[in-house]
Amino acid sequence: MRQLNLAIDVRSDARISDFAGPGWASVIDATRQLHAGLLSRCFIHGVADTGKTHLLSAICESYLDVGRTAIQVSLIELVHAPTEVLQALESFDLVALDDLDAVVGMPHWEEAIYHLINRSEQRQLVFVARSPATHLPIGLPDLQSRLAQAASFGLPVGDNVDDRRALLFAVLKRNGWQFDPAITEHLIEHGSHRPGLMLKTLAKFKPLFQAQRRKPSLALIRQTMAMIDQDLIDQNSEA
Structure with a gap:
């Protein structure tokens, strides 16, 4: 109780x-x-x-x-x-x-x-x-x-790219995050397509971006894209 x-x-x-x-x-x-x-x-x-x-x-x-x-x-x-x-x-x-x-x-x-x-x-x-x-x-x-x-x-499984794109941008808008287009496109195309896994990946970005007040550096963009790739590897190994 x-x-x-x-x-x-x-x-x-x-x-x-x-x-x-x-x-x-x-x-x-x-x-x-x-x-x-x-x-x-x-x-x-x-x-x-x-x-x-x-x-x-x-x-x-x-x-x-x-x-x-x-x-x-x-x-x-x-x-x-x-x-x-x-x-x-x-x-x-x-x-x-x-x-x-x-x-x-x-x-x-x-x-x-x-x-x-x-x-x-x-x-x-x-x-x-x-x-x-x-x-x-x-x-x-x-x-x-x-x-x-x-x-x-x-529930949709994420096969439709329009669903993935809409979900991603809705969550970004609510959090007030401005991701570089290279990050969003990399997540949509190369990240996990399952909605739940995409949301888990986004949650890992929070410490990186919630204090960001200016355009992200190239190093931060590369770090985030590497996180997306690693998340997909980890998720596939757990499947």
């Missing part, structure tokens, strides 16, 4: 405006529908490193920004906790459950999530997993049915 309290006190560095580009249009529209009360259940899925957790943080932030309550919880972190912990979430307007895959196949957790859904007529729920609900090996048929009824949205 102490971990949950800490989680809701810390605002994340994620905003809905980060997710620009044609591939994100449907899920961003779903966020608008959540705010308008047109959706009560949403299921977001995507393979590894497609930015699922960043998106979930942004959705929760969008609720906090308008004075509503929201909480994001990773089920990986709760998998060894008693399932009664889910009852502590029922005071929030929006409950976002990340890493649903972690508890699939665990009967007590599947039943607890099913009961959470049943008790959540007055709140909205967002679920996140690597696969669509219909493809998850859920043992409880009633839970599978409930999750399959939620509006379902798959």
Whole structure:
């Protein structure tokens, strides 16, 4: 419970405006529908490193920004906790459950999530997993049915250069960073195409650029491009 309290006190560095580009249009529209009360259940899925957790943080932030309550919880972190912990979430307007895959196949957790859904007529729920609900090996048929009824949205994997470019420039604009064109083009063309990995690479730039008040030096540009190349090597070796 102490971990949950800490989680809701810390605002994340994620905003809905980060997710620009044609591939994100449907899920961003779903966020608008959540705010308008047109959706009560949403299921977001995507393979590894497609930015699922960043998106979930942004959705929760969008609720906090308008004075509503929201909480994001990773089920990986709760998998060894008693399932009664889910009852502590029922005071929030929006409950976002990340890493649903972690508890699939665990009967007590599947039943607890099913009961959470049943008790959540007055709140909205967002679920996140690597696969669509219909493809998850859920043992409880009633839970599978409930999750399959939620509006379902798959995330882009970064194959579209327009998505990568839009995501990059949206994050740069929000942070007030002015990258040299050589850096942005190198990241778009030669960095990781997965949205989540691109965001992780950008986070490493923060110490280099947040105090920058003038045009970056050639040495800084080269250092940043080398970081992009090294990140891609490291990410490929971990895959």
